Amino acid sequence: MDFDLLVRNASLVDGTGEPARLADIAVRDGVIVAVGELSDDNGARTEVDASGLTIAPGFIDVHTHSDVTLLGRAAGVNKICQGVTTEMTGNCGFSAFPIAPEHRALHDDHIAYLGSGLPDVKWSDFDGYAKAVEAAHPIQNVACLVGHGTLRIAVAGNDARPLDDEQSRQICVLLDSALEEGVYGFTTGLTYVPSMFGSLSEITMLAKVAARHDAVYATHARGTAGKERDAIEEAIEIGRGSGARVEFSHLALNDPRSWGSASASLSLFDAARREGTDVQFDVYPYDASASSLAQYLPAWLTAGGPAAAQGLLRDRATRQRALSEISQGWYGGIPWMWDRVLVTQSVPGDRESPGKTIEQLSAVWGCDPCETLLRLFEAYGNTLQVAMFYRTEEDMVEFLRHPASIVGSDGVAMAWDALSERPHPRFYGTFPRVLGRYVRDKGVLSLEDAVRKMSGEPADRFHIARRGYIKPDYAADLVLFGADAIADTATFADPNRLPIGIGQVYVNGELVVDQGTWNGTSAGQLLRRGGG
Numbered sequence: 001m002d003f004d005l006l007v008r009n010a011s012l013v014d015g016t017g018e019p020a021r022l023a024d025i026a027v028r029d030g031v032i033v034a035v036g037e038l039s040d041d042n043g044a045r046t047e048v049d050a051s052g053l054t055i056a057p058g059f060i061d062v063h064t065h066s067d068v069t070l071l072g073r074a075a076g077v078n079k080i081c082q083g084v085t086t087e088m089t090g091n092c093g094f095s096a097f098p099i100a101p102e103h104r105a106l107h108d109d110h111i112a113y114l115g116s117g118l119p120d121v122k123w124s125d126f127d128g129y130a131k132a133v134e135a136a137h138p139i140q141n142v143a144c145l146v147g148h149g150t151l152r153i154a155v156a157g158n159d160a161r162p163l164d165d166e167q168s169r170q171i172c173v174l175l176d177s178a179l180e181e182g183v184y185g186f187t188t189g190l191t192y193v194p195s196m197f198g199s200l201s202e203i204t205m206l207a208k209v210a211a212r213h214d215a216v217y218a219t220h221a222r223g224t225a226g227k228e229r230d231a232i233e234e235a236i237e238i239g240r241g242s243g244a245r246v247e248f249s250h251l252a253l254n255d256p257r258s259w260g261s262a263s264a265s266l267s268l269f270d271a272a273r274r275e276g277t278d279v280q281f282d283v284y285p286y287d288a289s290a291s292s293l294a295q296y297l298p299a300w301l302t303a304g305g306p307a308a309a310q311g312l313l314r315d316r317a318t319r320q321r322a323l324s325e326i327s328q329g330w331y332g333g334i335p336w337m338w339d340r341v342l343v344t345q346s347v348p349g350d351r352e353s354p355g356k357t358i359e360q361l362s363a364v365w366g367c368d369p370c371e372t373l374l375r376l377f378e379a380y381g382n383t384l385q386v387a388m389f390y391r392t393e394e395d396m397v398e399f400l401r402h403p404a405s406i407v408g409s410d411g412v413a414m415a416w417d418a419l420s421e422r423p424h425p426r427f428y429g430t431f432p433r434v435l436g437r438y439v440r441d442k443g444v445l446s447l448e449d450a451v452r453k454m455s456g457e458p459a460d461r462f463h464i465a466r467r468g469y470i471k472p473d474y475a476a477d478l479v480l481f482g483a484d485a486i487a488d489t490a491t492f493a494d495p496n497r498l499p500i501g502i503g504q505v506y507v508n509g510e511l512v513v514d515q516g517t518w519n520g521t522s523a524g525q526l527l528r529r530g531g532g
């Protein structure tokens with residue numbers, strides 16, 4: 001036998017954006033060894049007749065929050081069944097390393113925004129975390145970014161002040177060694193404590209460290225009502241000042257007063273790119289966001305945690321002050337639309353609020369919607385998650401079809417036993433939704449362009465070696481699907497639903513999804529920048 005795997009008669013979409021063509025693909029020892037018309041003399045241990053199916057490089061999800069869940073066994077069935085063969089963690093300023101033991105409690109609180117605290121931490125740096133991920137045998141490959149929030153806690157706790165000289169030196173050393181050990185870049189989360197305390201000059205200083213390693217700076221921008229373009233300009237300025245490649249995370253227009261102005265945002269990216277600043281963005285294909293309710297309440301109320309907030313809110317004047325501030329809108333003044341704020345997750349045992357909008361809950365409780373938010377926070381703290389239907393499909397589509405966009409889910413590789421949660425459907429549907437709804441049904445993108453935004457382009461962008469393309473010498477991360485059948489099925493009402501139309505998924509040459517279902521095999525590798 002010449003090969004381990006031979007896929008015959010596939011419609012090959014190879015990740016370059018070139019037109020699909022009929023081809024055979026041969027794999028040996030986890031690596032693609034031949035692509036083209038292979039003669040009948042060639043044999044393989046396994047042969048697959050892919051007539052009528054498309055074969056693409058496994059998708060690379062550049063924007064995930066799977067940092068903690070990947071430490072458990074068999075996380076990410078929801079991702080592998082979408083064809084995601086590489087999961088990139090460490091986004092929005094949150095990563096599970098480096099951990100400073102003296103700030104362990106703050107690190108725990110910080111990572112809890114992602115859904116749960118850290119498990120028993122036996123590491124401090126990326127090498128240690130990487131070993132823990134490898135020991136958990138991930139289903140798909142894992143590539144890591146390091147979070148500015150985590151770095152900042154390690155040197156300064158949750159201190160809001162500018163870093164002093166010694167702290168600045170230390171934070172650069174920590175970032176430098178994470179990059180040395182193989183992370184692909186660093187990220188900020190400029191609406192979250194403590195990343196939000198980072199000034200333009202602090203972030204530029206760190207981006208210069210990333211630039212020295214030719215690594216990426218990815219940013220979850222500041223949340224400022226009606227000033228989305230200021231946030232883009234800040235990201236561009238950091239790219240210009242540091243020389244780092246900039247990835248603007250989950251680009252969207254959340255303020256109804258900005259709806260319809262996608263082209264104005266895009267022209268900022270175009271102008272920066274024309275003058276030589278390397279800045280690009282990612283997008284997820286939905287018109288709703290999702291995150292912790294706490295993010296939309298006054299920081300002075302939530303900063304001390306739910307117990308402290310309950311104490312504060314017992315005082316009538318303080319409660320009035322909170323209600324009055326909330327009533328002015330979120331992110332500094334985006335007007336509330338109570339029928340567009342949907343409770344998605346709280347805690348096990350709460351059967352009342354998940355699935356209801358704030359408008360509906362307020363009617364049941366007979367109270368003002370701002371009061372409803374306070375009562376939810378008092379009862380469930382940071383764990384309460386809301387979906388916000390504050391975007392338009394038209395804006396999202398304009399971002400998605402722009403040449404500088406790639407696709408990232410902002411989802412999480414779900415723990416195998418967490419299927420009772422009700423996440424944003426992006427966790428289950430992002431990649432099939434692009435290929436079904438936006439390529440086939442609406443004709444927003446060609447199949448070849450869409451696949452490029454989900455494989456080759458992310459690999460180029462983040463310098464993930466030997467992934468993202470179907471070419472000889474590249475790792476055999478492959479997804480086979482029916483271009484006429486692929487679709488997402490997860491909805492806000494019923495999110496834990498796998499997509500349809502995906503046949504097989506291979507990770508490093510091993511079959512992990514068969515007939516759309518995970519077969520129990522874990523074949524992922526921990527990837528390091530410069531390795532491979």
Ligand SMILES: [Zn+2]
Pocket residue numbers: 091092189220249250
């Ligand atoms: Zn984010």
